[in-house]
Amino acid sequence: MNGIKPGALVRAKIVAILSNGVYLNLFSYFNGTVHMFHLDKNSQEDHVGEQYTVGNKVVARVLHVDYEAKKIGLSLLPHIIKYTVVPFESLEIGDIKSAKITRIDQGLGLSLKLEDSVAGYCHISRVSDEKIAGLEKVFELDEDVQCRIVGFSYVDGCVNVSMKQSHLTEKYFKVEDLQIGRIVKGKITSVNAGGVAVSLSQTVHVFCPKSHLGDSVKDSSSFTVGGQFIGRVLSITDSKITVTHKKSLVKTELPVWKTWEEIQAGDIAMGFILTAKEWGCGVGFFGDIKGRVAREELSTSYIADPSTAFKPGQVMKCKVLSVIPEKKQLTLSFKMNAEVVDTETQRKNLRELIGKKVEVTVQKSTEAGIVVEGPEKAYVGWIPVAHLADHSSLTGAVLKHFKVGAKIEAFVLSMCMKKGLDLNLTLKPSYLSAPKKLPKTFGELAIGQEYIGAIDNYFQGGVFLTGLDTIKGLVNSKVRFHRTQSPNLTRTWQLKSLSKKLITQDKPLPIAYCS
Secondary structure (H helix, E strand, O other): OOOOOOOOEEEEEEEEEEOOEEEEEEOOOEEEEEEHHHOOOOHHHOOHHHHOOOOOEEEEEEEEEEOOOOEEEEEOOHHHHOOOOOOOOOOOOOOEEEEEEEEEEOOOEEEEEEHHHOEEEEEHHHOOOOOOOOHHHHOOOOOEEEEEEEEEEOOOOEEEEEOOHHHHOOOOOOHHHOOOOOEEEEEEEEEEOOEEEEEOOOOOEEEEEHHHOOOOOOOOOOOOOOOEEEEEEEEEOOOOEEEEOOHHHHOOOOOOOOOHHHOOOOOEEEEEEEEEEOOEEEEEOOOOOEEEEEHHHOOOOOOOOHHHHOOOOOEEEEEEEEEEHHHOEEEEEOOOOOOOOOHHHHHHHHHOOOOOEEEEEEEEEOOOEEEEEOHHHOOEEEEEHHHOOOOHHHHHHHHOOOOOOOEEEEEEEEEOOOOOOOEEEEOOHHHHOOOOOOOOOHHHOOOOOEEEEEEEEEEOOEEEEEOOOOOEEEEEOOOOOOOOOOOOOEEEEEEEEEEEEOOOOOOOEEEEEEO
């Protein structure tokens, strides 16, 4: 019997018809059973004896083997035999469907056929909110019923459903039924020092942390188990739904942002203080939206110490000065008369600096590079340590010479996608002393011309070079390159051809093939 393993495909003979399945003989020496759930789905709708007869030979697949009790469980379901997956793509948990009763299993449940001939099963515990003495006394074969999908059984090839009226009428049956910003009502199920747990339904539960119990509430002592709770969905993750009970957030008539893309400069919304530091305040909103309020935008009057004037959790009305959704960068003000920054014009002006020399001031120096500011703090730039010199062996010595406040001349390479930074710059002499204007777009490239570029990285097919803005060059592996040459080493390359090559998952980008 040790030779029989789960998953094995076997030929067997039917030796007996049982009330809840069939009894098979395998290899003349062993016997196994097929539960009615694993008979061919067509036979589940009829009497087993009418579909199978003693002596017939069938092909079955072993589901499980109890070697000590000498018991074997098998399946005759087509998808198990063929090792395929039952397609449930058009169905989702929470869907309400019409179904027809195809079999009544006394004391166990109801076998159903849903739309598109999908098999379903309703366990007796989910048949009704009231206790049922006998299923056959309440339901009939071919009776039409309403049910709600509560799960999927891929092995049994059916959907698990509920016919309880409380489940059919439930407003919040799954996490997807909730949206950020929605006002919800529920019953408090537990109270602890960390916050309050609330049940919105039998299947959906939310949590209100201590910091969101109210505008002025400091602990959860005023909440009791069983009490009613009204809140607003603050955030939704795979593992937890967080709500707020702050009256100023729950009852606000100002916009409630759900995505970064819907935020516009000039918008006014309610937010809550996350942190108060010397530089200003960090403010949170619904979902993953967060912003910063600079110290000069905290108030019309001077604030010596923001940490004493603002406390975490405090609700504030905020005005959007600028927003860059792709960088998740949000600049705010607590002053409603503050001037809005035109980010589109600002970014257009910054893009015009690409390929030009600019004078900047060193703001901060780190081991990774230098943070610089443009004139009148018009932008913040980043010069990585690899771009301090044409060769990596010189960058360490060059970095030591830069002090905060020093003014230096740099060359603008591209827009910077890092949060809080606007431009990528370089101090490489090969860029600063370039004899002619460098191309910023692929349309400016000319086959056969030579250009300056820095080695970006190596891979099996060759070497990537970076030019200005989004220009990328590829030197294939046939060209000899010394692996000792470090990334960001400046090289002169000659354009051979242009081609569109898929290098990202969302869209094709052009590649300059060069040598």
